[in-house]
Amino acid sequence: MKIFILHGPTASGKTMLMNYLLSEDSDYLEPLIPFTTRGKRLQEKHGRHYYFFPRQQYLDYCRTGKIYEEIRYLDEIYGVTTDELQRVNDTKKNGLAIMNIEGIRIFKRKMKPQDVVSIFIYRDLKDIISSILNSDRKKEDKESRIELAKSEMLDITSCDYVVYNIGTLADSYSQLRKIIQKEINARPVDREIRPGEHYRHFKKGDVCEVITTALYTENYCPLVIYRDIKTGTDYARPYEMFCGKKELKHENKIVNRFELVKEEN
Numbered sequence: 001m002k003i004f005i006l007h008g009p010t011a012s013g014k015t016m017l018m019n020y021l022l023s024e025d026s027d028y029l030e031p032l033i034p035f036t037t038r039g040k041r042l043q044e045k046h047g048r049h050y051y052f053f054p055r056q057q058y059l060d061y062c063r064t065g066k067i068y069e070e071i072r073y074l075d076e077i078y079g080v081t082t083d084e085l086q087r088v089n090d091t092k093k094n095g096l097a098i099m100n101i102e103g104i105r106i107f108k109r110k111m112k113p114q115d116v117v118s119i120f121i122y123r124d125l126k127d128i129i130s131s132i133l134n135s136d137r138k139k140e141d142k143e144s145r146i147e148l149a150k151s152e153m154l155d156i157t158s159c160d161y162v163v164y165n166i167g168t169l170a171d172s173y174s175q176l177r178k179i180i181q182k183e184i185n186a187r188p189v190d191r192e193i194r195p196g197e198h199y200r201h202f203k204k205g206d207v208c209e210v211i212t213t214a215l216y217t218e219n220y221c222p223l224v225i226y227r228d229i230k231t232g233t234d235y236a237r238p239y240e241m242f243c244g245k246k247e248l249k250h251e252n253k254i255v256n257r258f259e260l261v262k263e264e265n
Contacts (some may be wrong), residue, residue, distance in 0.1 A: 001088070001089055001092075001093070001094055001095060001115070002094045002095070002115050002116070002117060002183060002184065003032065003094070003095040003096075003097065003107060003111065003115060003116045003117070004029070004094060004095065004096050004097070004117050004119065004180055004183070005097050005098070005099050005103070005104050005107065005116065005117065005118045005119065006018055006096075006097070006098045006099075006119050006121055007098070007099060007100060007101060007104060007118055007119070007120050007121070007152075007155060007159055008120055008121030008122065008123070008152065008155075008165075009123070009125075009128055009148070009149035009150075009152040009153055010128070010132065010145050010148060010149050010152070011123070011127075011128045011131040011132055011145075011149065012121045012122065012123040012128060012149075012165060013121055013123055013165040013169075013172065014098055014121040015098065016169065017121060017163070017165070017169075017172055017173060017176055018031075018096060018098055020169065020173050021096060021173070021176065021177070021180075022096065024173070024177075025177065025180075027093075028093050028094055028184065029093055029094055029095075029096045029180070030088045030091045030093040030094070030095055030096065031088075031095075031096055031097070032080060032084060032085070032088050032095040032096060032097035033047065033048070033049075033050065033051060033084055034050055034051070034078050034079060034080050034084075034097065034099075035050060035051040035052070035053045035058070035061075035078070035079055035080070035081060035084075036050045036051075036052060036053065036076060036077065036078045036079075037053055037054075037055055037058055037076050037077040037078075038052075038076040039052070040052045051081075051084070058077060061081060065082075066081050066082050066083060067079055067080075067081060067082075068080045068081060068082045068084075068085055068110070069103055069106040069107060069110070071099075071100060071102045071103050071106075073100060074144070074148075078103075079103075080097070080103075094180075094184060100152070100155075101152075101155045101158055101159075104116070104118045104158075104159070104219075105220055108215075108219070108220030109220065113215065113220050113221060113222050114188075114189055114222070114239075114240060116220075117160050117161070117179075117180075117183050118158075118159040118160045118161070118219060119159060119160065119161045119162070119163055119176065119179060120155060120156045120158075120159035120161070120162045120163070121163050121165050121172075122156060122162055122163065122164050122165060122166070123165045123166065124166060125149070125150065125153060128146075128149050129146055129149070132145050132146055132149070133146075157218060158218040158219050159219060160219055160221070161179045163175045163176045163179070187245070189239060189240050189243050191243045193210055193213060193224050193239065193242065193243065194210065195210050195211060195212050195213075196209065196210065197209070197210045197260060197261075198210075198229070198260070198261040198263075199226070199258035199259060199260055199261060200258065200259050200261050201257070201258060202246050202248075202255050202256065202257055202258070202259065203246075206228055206229075206230060207228075207229050207230070207261060208226040208227060208228050208229060208235070208258070209226060209227050209229055210224060210225070210226045211225045211226055211227055211234065212225050213225065213239065214236075216238075221238050221239075222238070222239035222240075223236045223237065223238060223239060224236070224237050224238075224239050224242040226242075241257065242257065242258055243256075243257070243258075244256075244257045245257065
């Protein structure tokens, strides 16, 4: 199971896109429903939009270790329970959720980073501000949401992908669906890269030594840190790319991008 997380400023269209995905692609996507301690708004339904937890229920879940992830947003608590993760896993589908960057990082730390795919929903800031100003919210709420939207726009480089919601809904949905299908169909990374191992590049033939593996602080993408033995230069590549394949069309074969150099006894 993979978890697809949509992130973006308020009024970027992420909720609309999520609902569209769940309408069109429910055969392989299941909503990961968060809980919140805020009050239920008009037309919101418990168990569909959120699980609305009274403070005492939230505290009970904390005591029993059932809170998998939580963040504070506009003075309220939002998060995901272990019960909800198990429910989605039991459907044999992939999870779909909306979270801020802090929630994404928590999931990346707790799960395999390749199993959590973050997608930033971009919309022009002037259009976001216009939508907020034209809403029926209070003036103070509008001002705080505009400032929050400005800061959240900076998260664009911290997500794995970007969907540009600047045209029609159909166009944005098409971008999003292609990303999700690509990730679902991607070959799982099952190679374990260990420090000290030597690898040869498929094209150049250069040999490198793995120094260590690490996590990129912005989006928790796993990295392989390695050194070119000939030049002594250190490099970093995403783990998935280092372990990836390359198609050699002229030779009609597929090879590893980096092939392990086996030591002779």
